[in-house]
Amino acid sequence: MDTFEPTTTTTSSTSSSGSDTGSTATVDASPSPGTGADGGSGRTARKRPWARMFAVLVAAFVAAAVVGWLGLRWITPHPYSGTVMQAPTAAPSMDGLVYSDGTPVDIGAFDGDLLLLFFGYTNCPDVCPTTLSQVATARRQLGGDADRVQVLFVSVDPERDDPGAAGAYVTSFDPDFLAATGEPADVDRVASQYGIFFAKGEAIGDDDYVVDHTATLMGIDTEGHLRIVWPGMLEPERLAADLRELL
């Protein structure tokens, strides 16, 4: 979280130097039309050169503004919507968890791609579908780069979600999404290593229950480091902007 502090300072110093450039351009431009007016003894004859000089000045000013704006954008760090880890650590292993087709999860196999991790459960009516829809939308917005963003949903409700059911669930949001779960002990261990809390919450009817769970989206960068965490509710556009930056 503290990563943002120095970043903000850099931003403000660069933007102030940027606006200096802007004001210099304004000072240059203002006396010039005056010079044109001084030499204007025969008004009709000199009309065209005067207009041309004005047009050139306007064009120069616009060009300076555009270059300044582009330059500012280029040197200003991307304002991440997620919380960027100050010291990214290697993503913990997921030994014991299996994908919906039964193959074991090897977290190292994602190196080179960006991996988005979300822990939830399929009978989650509000948070999980909302988050997965947002991630699916953001991923679509990446166009050709979408292939380099993998999404893995880990069910923390293995009693009700077998790996196959978890897989059928996530692919309804995006056919490329992956799902995994495992024995309760393995799910417990993996969740705690990723800092995910979950517990059975309010009972509904006879044997139904909700699961309270940490509903953040985690980003593991192309080098396998846990790099960024997004809060539960996020605009797909902002998520897509972060993903583009991380790729």
Next chain:
Amino acid sequence: VNRWAGAAPALSARLSAGLLAGLVLVATATACGGQDDDALVVDEGMAVLDAWTRPSPPTVDEAAIYVTVENRDAPDDRLIGASSDRCVVVTPHLTEFDDDDVARMTAAGGDQLGLRAGERVEMTPIGLHLMCLGLVEPFAEGDRFDVTLQFSERAPMTVAVSVEQR
């Protein structure tokens, strides 16, 4: 000098024609939008402004339905529940994040669903919702189905919920 002589009146005529056209457009837009007709149902001062749910994944038997109800000029009231042929039970719920980003879901009631005159109950993802338990069949994109809202004072209101990706 002559070159510019005719320009000003021609230009001003064209400008005023453009302005007039613009004004007509703005006036039409104002007349069509911004009225009360954005409600799905209005009955005796109670309006349902929105009712939707997402397509439900094939394996689940629970879903969240989001409605927005506004008490425009009805007596003070409160939403107390809902029902639908598509769900075994419908109950108002609230999802909230605690300080550790843990999403917790609890039954909603009381003031959370209060509809005093002028008040609105707005249900949105990751917040207030109607929890549909025991889905009879999955919600498919483009489906429409009825949900009946129950109030503590007034008669129930039925509204068509649209299944859409938002």
